Amino acid sequence: MVESERLRIIYQLITNPESVGGAGITPKKGEWENVESLFALHDHVYNKEWITKWSTKWLLTPEDLDDIRNRLGEKIGFYFAFTQSYFTFLIFPAATGFLAWVFLGYFSSIYAIVCSLWCVVFTEYWKHQEHDLALRWGVRGVSSIEAPRHEFKPAKEVTDPITGEKTATFPAVERLQRQLLQVPFTIAAVLMLGTMITTCFGIEVFISEIYSGPMKSVLVFLPTVLLTTGLPLLTGILTNFATKLTDFENYETESQYERALTRKMFVLNFITSYMPVFLTAFIYVPFGSLIVPYLDVFSLAVKPFAENEKQMKAPSLPSQFTINPARLRKQVIYFTVTAQIVNFAMEVIVPYAKRQGFIKIKEMQSARAQKAGGVAPSAAAEDVPEEKEFLARVRSEASLDVYNVYDDLREMVVQYGYLALFSVIWPLVPVSFLINNWVELRADAIKICVEMQRPTPWRADTIGPWLDALSFQSWLGSITMSALVYLFSNDGIGPDGNPSDIKGWGLLLSVFFSEHLYLLARWAIALAIPKIDSPGRQRSRRERYMTRQKLFDESLDQTQRIPPMAEKGGQITRSSLEEEARRISLATASPEERFWNRQRTWRESAQIGTGYIERALPDEQEVMAEKKEL
Known part of the structure; x- marks a missing residue:
């Protein structure tokens, strides 16, 4: 164990x-x-060896993943296995993207096709690898045998007709009625988040493209300030509501609960992560010249700083406004490079610095209070000297945050979405992610060892609903990238050099063919990849073979106790079958039955009977002698 x-x-x-x-x-x-x-305490000796070993390795081996599973459980093991597989697969699109950036430029149709096919191969291969890991770690199907959640409130108890055990259940119809509340929740989330993001987007376009007054270089950051302050607050409110809604749906097991909550969170993450790029790509560039004249409504944001109305006046004619085609590319670069660096700092560096700062502040406050006198002794002051070091370690780890592997999985899935949906805009996206994920693997290991309590090693046989999110983003990417190639293939403006001249039927036709190519490729790859052999599948086949061999040996042992049915090498005929049946009957029959079954056929029985009769009759010579005497 x-x-x-x-x-x-x-x-x-x-x-x-x-x-x-x-x-x-x-x-x-x-x-x-x-x-x-x-929680269990960290094994600091192992943690130090783990971090040291990973810092000197380029790739993780299956043995490294087994070690993580043995220490932290299958759920965290699956996360590191997924991130490692994703990192390895990124090598191909990174090389392809670099070549496309050098030789093909932006919005390359060749790169878009290769990237879409890569997304299909990766998602289908991960399904294969996920199944293999579940077999390797012996957790295949564990999600179906979980214990009930503590928060589960059964409506009634029913008796299992097979086992006779009483089982607490909740009616599926009632749960479905509660799940239907997800529809208004999704609509409300789209409207609330969409309104905030769209408003900030409009303000940013107005200030950067129209406003010409003083402090423009400073005011251009106003939308960013609004988003960084208002968006987390609104997202937090919706997250709390999603959690309460999932609690209200009353799921039996933890995996069902996490799956339902993850679906709701994916909707929120999808809107907050991708909507700004969608607005720029499919609203600003194609229809910017038509929309900008109506952006005067956002002049209120800069009116206190403007010197006159002319500085806030939007162009009255579409021809007076020039679209900035580089805006979309800069936006993608921000989300795929700058935002990744900021996220790393917020995830690893800032928590460590904040925790160390709080410790210093607490020590300073304690020192001042002791100097002032009258301070109550802390719990540590009453510790036994022999236990003081150990208890200090316990208190230190108890103050750490609880690790949630789904947060890291969400981060990887959102990152994958940028690659699947928008990498054709800037082909170096996979190069950035390749570098980031090498660091991310090590940073997550450090985070678990240093910044988090030791996780409870839960079992799992999949990465859960995030696999569905990957498939959805791959499908949506086949549509998005074909549309982007059509809209921006001609120097980032359009096929005819003018966004207003883009043909709707051409856009729909390109999307139609791209989606059907994706579906065809997915069908073919889904058939081909399961045929790939793997150590886990070999182990499963070996175990099934050993089980069958054991059953066969047991059956053979029982067969050897039965009298032989036929001689080795003999032909199977009717007479041989009758002989075998006769031998079997002799072994179990009564004396009378043995007597009558010793003969093979009725003719033999007749001959033996005739012999008995003849032996019972008197001899003819004796009869003739008796007649002469008379």
């Missing part, structure tokens, strides 16, 4: 309900509301 299994069993013994053999301790709930959390 590996370490992750031992820790998981211990955790379940502590937290599972008493009805299934656990202690029923639920942190921050019910009678256990004073229990903050339950």
Whole structure:
């Protein structure tokens, strides 16, 4: 038994309900509301060796992934396996994108086709690898045998007709009625987030393209400030509502709950991550000259700084406004390079600096309070000297955040979306992601070891609903990239050099052919990839073979106890079958039955009977002698 299994069993013994053999301790709930959390302590010796080993390796081996699984559980193991597979697959589009950037330029149809096919191959191969890892780690199908959630509220108990056990259930119809609330939630999220992003987008276009007054270089950052302050607040409100809605849907198991919550979160992430690029690509560039004259409404944002109305006056004619085709490319570069660097800093560097800063501030406040006198002694002051170092370590780790692997998976899936949807705009997108993900793998390992409590090693046999998100983005990318190639293929403006002259039927035709090419390629690749052999599948076949061999040996052992049916090498005839049946009957029949079954056929029985009769009759010579005497 590996370490992750031992820790998981211990955790379940502590937290599972008493009805299934656990202690029923639920942190921050019910009678256990004073229990903050339950977690295992870090193995700092292993953590140091882990980080040191990874810092000197270019690629992770299957043994490295097995080690993660043995230490942190299958759920985290699947995340690192996915990120490693994604990183390895990025080598091909990175090389292709670099060549396209050098020789083909932007919005290359060749690169778009290659990238779409790559997306299909990657998603289908990951399904294959995911199945292989589940077999390798022995967790295939574990999602169907989970224990009920502590928060699950059954409506009734039913008796299983097969096992006779009572099972707590919740009516599927009632849950479906609750799930229908996702429709108005999605509509409200799209309207609220879309309105905020569109408003900030319009203000940014107005200031950068129309406004010509003072402080323009400063005011151009106003939309960014509005988004960075208002968008997280609004997203947080919607996230809390999505969590409460998922709680209301009342799922039995943790995997079902996470799957439902992930779908809602994907909608929010999709809007906040991709909507600005969609607005620029499909609204600003094609219809910018028609929309800009109506952007005077945003003049209120800069009116206190303008010297006169002329500085805020939008062009009255479309011909007076010039579209900036480089705007879209700069936007994609920001999301795929700058935003990735900022995210790394916010994920690893800022939390560490903040935690160290809080520790210093706390020490300074404690020192000042001690000098002033009258300060209450801390809990650490009452520690036994022999336990002081250990308890300090426990308190330090208890103050850390709880690691959620779904946050890192969400980050990778959103990144994949930029590649699948918009990389044709700037072909160096996969190059940026290749470099970022090499660092990301090591940064996540450091984050788990240093900035987070040791995760509970949960089992899993998949990355969950994020796999569906990958497939959806791959399909949408086949549509998006074909539309982008059609709209911007001619020097970033359009096929005719004028966005207003773009033909709608041409756009729809390119999207139609691209989508059907994607569906055909996906069908062919989905048939081909499962035929690839793998160690996990070989192990599964070997186990099935050993099971069949064991059953065969047991059956053969039982067969050897039965009398032989026929001689080796003999021909199978009617007479031989009758002889075998006769031998079998002799072994189990009564004495009378043995007597009558010793003969093979009725003719033999007749001959033997005739012999008995003849032997019973008197001899003819004796009869003649008796007659003469008379």
